[in-house]
Amino acid sequence: MNEQARKPARKKVELDPRFVSYRHVWVFIESERGEVHPVSWELLGEGRKLADALNVDLCGVVIAGPGERGKGICAEAFGYGADKCYLLQDPVLADYRNEPYTKALTDLVNTYQPEILMLGASTLGRDLAGSVATTLKTGLVADCTELLIDTESRNLAATRPTFGGSLLCTILTQRHRPQMATVRPRVMAMPDADPSRRGEIVEVPFAMLETSIITKVLEYIPDDSRDKPNLPFADIIVAGGRGLKKPENFALVWDLARVLGAEVGGSRPVVQAGWIELDRQVGQSGKTVRPKLYIAAGISGAIQHRVGMDGADVIVAINSDPKAPIFDFAHYGIVGNAMTVLPALTEAFKAHLAQARKAG
Amino acid sequence: MHSVVCIKQVPDSAQIRVHPVTNTIMRQGVPAIINPYDLFALEEALRLKDRFGGTVTVVTMGPPMAEAALRKCLSYGADDAILVSDRSFAGSDTLVTSYALTATLRKIMESMPVDLIFTGKQTIDGDTAQVGPGIAKRLDYQLLTYVSKIVDVDLEHREIRVERRAEGGVQLLKTTLPCLITMLEGTNEMRFGDLDDLFRAARYELKVWDRTVIGIEDPETVGVKGSPTVVSKVFAPRPRSQRAEIIDLQDDSPKNLASTLLARMFTQHPKLEREIAKRAR
Known part of the structure; x- marks a missing residue:
């Protein structure tokens, strides 16, 4: 019940x-x-x-x-x-x-x-x-x-x-x-x-x-921690949603994540569509995360998603719909097409990191 | 081989909206579906039937409208369906739900022994994952949760080997039948039922069992009265006090939007800037 x-x-x-x-x-x-x-x-x-x-x-x-x-x-x-x-x-x-x-x-x-x-x-x-x-x-x-x-x-x-x-x-x-x-x-x-x-x-x-004891453990195969995502403990997460339109566009999320050394996450619809693996689902039926920075691209911010990432220190949302609920609880919002904003963000962070590197 | 699959009819949580003023669930137009996680359990039971023959029985506890979910399961190929429904069940928590389902399973076993009980890993409305383990404990069955693969079944020696998703890896487990399996999602894909099953499902006279049929005499042991937990309050999540700071320069290029965001974010959150700068090394 x-x-x-x-x-x-x-x-x-x-x-x-x-x-x-x-x-x-x-x-x-x-x-x-x-x-x-x-x-x-x-x-x-x-x-x-x-x-x-x-x-x-x-x-x-x-x-x-x-x-x-x-x-x-x-x-x-x-x-x-x-x-x-x-x-x-x-x-x-x-x-x-x-x-x-x-x-x-x-x-x-x-x-x-x-x-x-x-x-x-x-x-x-x-x-x-x-x-x-x-x-x-x-x-x-x-x-x-x-x-x-x-x-x-x-x-x-x-x-x-x-x-x-x-x-x-x-x-x-x-x-x-x-x-x-x-x-x-x-x-x-x-x-x-x-x-x-x-x-x-x-x-x-x-x-x-x-x-x-009836049940026996015949073997234990530990996960390869190198390719096993650990979203709950990631400091930075870049996540994508249905707003990315096509699975190929998810590459833009990976690109930004790579530059930031971030984990990649997603909302339930994209996990169900098979664009990313199950361990990367953020939300009520997925993982609860608490990163220092959460960048949500093309995610509307349904409550199921929100309960999993509300604890992030800083939430940046990119969505083409200015009425998307994610803007009600994100800290920064960019109203725009994720497919063009994501590459621009990747370049901006790249430039910022290059500068930081120069400054030592 | 006789498998029983326990399913639940749930409101499609992806389509649930909360009334902004009254803070109540707006049920109108929200479709009732089979809990999506249960479909992996049903498909796995059907696959075992394909391999070994036998019977797949589906069971649900719920209001009369849950009949639709059972008919859907029949159309996928389940052989028999039982709806356990009684007014006294209203308000049952997970402990009582496992009690009533266990009584149902015992009743089923009177006419046909059960080899395997399947459930989904959890429901999408309650999300507790408690009823499967509860049934296993009450029946004193071996419990295999989060099963990602049934490796093999040895009916002659009454043994089963499965892969189970554990916290940091996968356990290969061996146990004896009968046992209870909660199936992990994404492990199989629900088949399309054939036309014969579709017609059969529409006409099938499914069993409707009330409390007395499953042998629960005392109505005080189920429902709100029988449940150790009680809901004291239901409320909507607090909205954040502030809306997002929208970075929206009219007709500006994505490049400018991105650099404006970084500049504002790093001015207001210098700690975050240091955290990101660490990654330059």
Whole structure:
């Protein structure tokens, strides 16, 4: 069903007595092969605010294989604001698999009873969050863009886009704990790390035999990072939309991106038309980005696109339609034909960079 | 081989507009479509049927009008279609939706065992990606999300191998049947149904099951009452306080527009100029 059909809550709903003692804010620290997904640090930054509002601890959950730098990850988590980290390391947890990870996190929640549990809305985080929430029969709010605490009820007010970003809705989990939420990478700001911060590591044993796990990882083929686009963490993005008219014209976007050392992105229609690959889609059903500069060429600025790039520091829009919605939220607008403005911009940036090079 | 594909009828989000004054969704004229991500799941199930024979059943939970989405699936080649519809389902969140769909799947299994359950990776209206994992957990099925390719199915040994999109790479996974697969988009292309299927779809008497048929006795366990989450507020995104600074010199050349933009942008955002200057090195 959808959220529109659901009527706003009227009467106050009390917390189920089973959960009254649930305390503390947890963040699942997502790591693969010792590499932490940066969304986990963004969540710790946000989790710190929630924990302070509730006057409780902020705890990280680190799940990894035995050979991986589990304690090193915990130490980093303390730097980003965690007070405590639960660390589970076991051979069956070396590769992400739904079954052992769901059991590990569910058992941990049942033992230590947090009131809030947050995960990154990555492929791993979504797979795990949905499974854990169903096992615990608790509420889960996906892709939150704002998290606030009602200090009296200790409820988490989780706001998320709905209907492709056309509207926002605030969702509460009043009777159940933990209140679960996922947040996409780059939606929350990256906190500053304080390497001098210390915390407590709680090592938790995990007893699950490999023979009892049905799904096996036969092979892991890492992406070639050289040609894998990483839009969420790009500093400059040049994006194109339907206004470019033909797939060949997308070369103009690539040209400008090359000069700026930028990533290339696009709106949903051009990704669906196959002009650029899926990983480059910006928006509600694609990536959320936070670059220092976002240049949108021939993109009308539908709300689905906007929710993915609204966090950019500076947005430049090129569109031939002066009434295009993108001019309502871009910082600079050029009303004109993207096919002629893009090459001019490329030349202007080239000249500017040549000058900077000369100045040293 | 029996595959069940769970689909959802959604408003085409690309065509949704919000009323500027009342901040409500303007539904008029917005077409209802099959959630586009579900089509990849359906096509994959149909391909397995092409290879191994068997049956493809489509299921949806929704209002009576969702029948149209099921007929469309039949026209693509699905064999059977079930609409799960009950007034008490209104306002169900993802946890309750997975509960009702699981009850439906159990009912289906009473007459025919299920080998594979397919869903799309998420819907375009809710975007949660929670119902697929929810069904898998409730049925205690192995869960394979974001599957980009079904490598092979060994029906004799009841094994399946798939490629799954993970965060930094691709996992080659092996598991046993039955299991639940959420299909990644762009992995296949929906076929054109043939004329026979089109006629069959129009005439087909699809099953409409209400709450009691799927064995959910207590109406308080579904809908708003059964859902742990509750929507407390719906509102429109805040508009930015300022419109873009339009660089529009009458009849000016693109070259001048570009240099004017750079000059203004770098004066107002010196940090950005330094960031770009870094790239000169």
